[in-house]
Amino acid sequence: MAELLTGAARDERRAAVADLGAALRELVDAAVRTEVAAPDLAAAAAAARRLAAELRAGGRGLFEVASVDDPVAGERWYSPVYGPGSPVAPPLLVESEGGGTVTARVTVPKALEGPPGLAHGGTIATLLDHVLARALRSAGRGGLTATLTVTYRRPVRLGVEHLLHAEVAGTEGRRSTARARIVAADDPGTVLAEGEGLFVALRPEAAAATFAGVDHAPEAWTARS
Template sequence: MAEGAALGPGERAARREAVGDLGGALRELADAAVRTEVPEDELAGVAAVARELAARLRARGRGLHEVARVDDPETGERWYSPVYGPGSPVAPSLVAADTPDGRATGRVTVGKPHEGPPGLVHGGVVATLLDHVLARAVRAAGRGGLTATLTVRYRRPVQLGVPLLLSAEVGETHGRRTTATARLVAEDVPEVVLAEAEGLFVSLRPERAASVFAHMDRPVGAWTSSSDG
């Protein structure tokens, strides 16, 4: 079980700083792990230390359906998101922003841990990044819900280690269904589209949301509600 009750603003800020510091260290470790060519005995030694550290972190944990105290699930802010979470050891550290008119942007440089073909970003990672900015644009416009369909067109290979820019904007809304479009470009060649996507997002009916998220220990309004109720 997670320790204690909800955090106050100052406590949450302090914990977020510590969580982000650990996440950054773990991302450095992940990068080193996928690039290392040290001898096998050194690999074994590091693996043993890693297991000891994992045991220390498991001394206090939360269950699969418990939301982290550093999160804000009402606004969709996830500190351990695998896309942008400062505390996530697997996130490519997307830095994203949005505006109330239903637009979202992101900046990211993808490294070796997310490689697909040699030297290129894995296509699934490209899709994940696009899905996130699409969803963020939809939430910024006051719509909630989950991805129903995602269509990605890969226009050019996406190179590792290149600063990338993503942009998305909300489209039409019909009842519980909202569309959005997004694109990905290299920061230094913004006129060349590397990938683009279209997404359909559906806000869940109250009874369906209650079923899907029945085991969560906190409300998750960012995925279940919309501005028109």
């Protein structure tokens, strides 16, 4: 079981995790764009496997939470959406405005391409889903996505900064709804995609069953008083 770090020890490790994550994102970008010769690809693959073996020597289990995380606060440093340590995260930068409203910035990289030059539709849905959930968190609500409806209006282009805005639309018992949109930073008046989600907060017993085997309590997804 990984012990959650706090204070200076966590800050030091988070800085190292973020640095490695940034380097790996550079590597992923290079890998999906390279046209070097096949022998060079083979050499790079061998080097990557050697590095993977070094990192795996100190690995954690599949259900273990990273020592740099704060699950209750929603800080997941290897999140594939925003995690500084993730080699596949765009990453999405979220700012909470409080009271159920958040804004975010993101530039979708080549690794998340769908049609040539455009973000994959699944990537857009993932980004919208995340900011919807963060809007709920800013309102003091927990929960998992029950339904997500995405309306694609115009393409989301690679390499261009985009803005997302999400806000809670309503709550009733353990159920909450939220709405979000994504626009290009240089054209905020044109909506490119919209999302609407229904989120359901888990009862404690349901949370215990859903996260069975996870080594830290899942309070962030449970009903709040």
